[in-house]
Amino acid sequence: MAYYLHxxxxxxxxxxxxxxSSLGRRKKSEIEKELRNLCSQTNRTKxxxxxxxxxxxxxxQSDFKGVAGVVIDLAIEKSDAINDLxxxxxxxxxxxxxxxxxxSCSKNYNDANRNLYLAKINLDSDHYxxxxxxxxxxxxxxxxxxxxxxxxxxxxxxxxxxxKEFRLYVEIVKVATDRLVKEKDRN
Numbered sequence: 001m002a003y004y005l006h007x008x009x010x011x012x013x014x015x016x017x018x019x020x021s022s023l024g025r026r027k028k029s030e031i032e033k034e035l036r037n038l039c040s041q042t043n044r045t046k047x048x049x050x051x052x053x054x055x056x057x058x059x060x061q062s063d064f065k066g067v068a069g070v071v072i073d074l075a076i077e078k079s080d081a082i083n084d085l086x087x088x089x090x091x092x093x094x095x096x097x098x099x100x101x102x103x104s105c106s107k108n109y110n111d112a113n114r115n116l117y118l119a120k121i122n123l124d125s126d127h128y129x130x131x132x133x134x135x136x137x138x139x140x141x142x143x144x145x146x147x148x149x150x151x152x153x154x155x156x157x158x159x160x161x162x163x164k165e166f167r168l169y170v171e172i173v174k175v176a177t178d179r180l181v182k183e184k185d186r187n
Contacts, residue, residue, distance in 0.1 A: 030062045031056065031059050031060075031061075031062045032056065033062075034062040034067060035049075035052045035053075035056065035059065035067070036049060038052070038067060038071075038172065038175055038176055038179075039052055039172070041175045041179075042168075042171050042172060042175050043171065044168055044171065047168055048168065048171075048172055051168065051169075051172075052071075052172070055070075055074060058070050058073075058074070064176070064179050064180045064183055065123065065180060067176050068123055068173070068176040068177050068179075068180050069120070069123055069124070071169070071172050071173050071176045072116055072119055072120045072123065072173055072176075072177075073120070074169060074172075075116055075166075075169040075170060075172070075173050076113060076116045076117065076120070078165070078166055078169050079109050079112050079113045079116060079166060079169075080113065082109055082162045082166055083106055083109035083110060083113065085157070085162070086102050086103075086105050086106040086109060086159070087102075087106055089102045089157050090102040090103050090106060095154075097154075098154065098156075101148040101149065101159075102159075104144075104145070104148050105145035105148055105149075105159060108141040108142065108144045108145040109141070109145065111137075111141045112137075112138045112141040112142060112166075112170075115134040115135070115137045115138040115141070116134070116138060116173070118130070118134045119131045119134040119135060119138075119173070119177065122134070123177070123180075128177070128180055128181045128184050129181070131177045131180075131181065132174075132177065132178065132181060135170065135173060135174045135177060138170055138173075139167075139170060139174075142163060142166060142167055142170060145159070145163055146160070146163045149163070
């Protein structure tokens with residue numbers, strides 16, 4: 001009798017452990033599928049997937065709004081980091097031309113951040129119609145900074161590379177929010 005009781009307890013424990021973990025994988029699988037779909041709509045699919053996969057644990061929902069919210073947050077974080085770097089470079093540089101470029105780009109990133117924050121506010125309040133304008137304004141700010149560091153100009157901190165990296169984030173945000181706007185327009 002004790003033998004059967006031990007077997008029943010053992011089977012119950014195995015089921016208690018196996019069932020919830022398999023359900024969790026299905027949810028992650030849905031999120032992964034949604035994120036792969038998102039990245040397939042960008043111009044840099046592989047780079048997008050590499051980036052998104054490294055942050056996959058931040059995505060708790062696979063709906064368009066949840067995904068858009070997370071990618072906007074990630075873009076804001078990246079923009080903040082680059083802006084902080086630009087401010088440190090400005091403070092530490094002795095070259096006046098570079099200082100001017102760093103300051104100009106810092107202002108651009110500050111404005112880009114503002115636009116992303118506004119997009120996030122509009123997303124959270126379901127006012128999607130203004131988000132494409134805010135994303136386009138973010139792209140314009142990024143382009144203004146990019147022009148400061150044209151190919152061949154002195155760029156010891158590789159700001160061109162930072163801009164290229166941030167552009168990927170903005171492209172992902174654009175795709176994610178455009179899908180959301182299209183979905184709302186259909187309904």
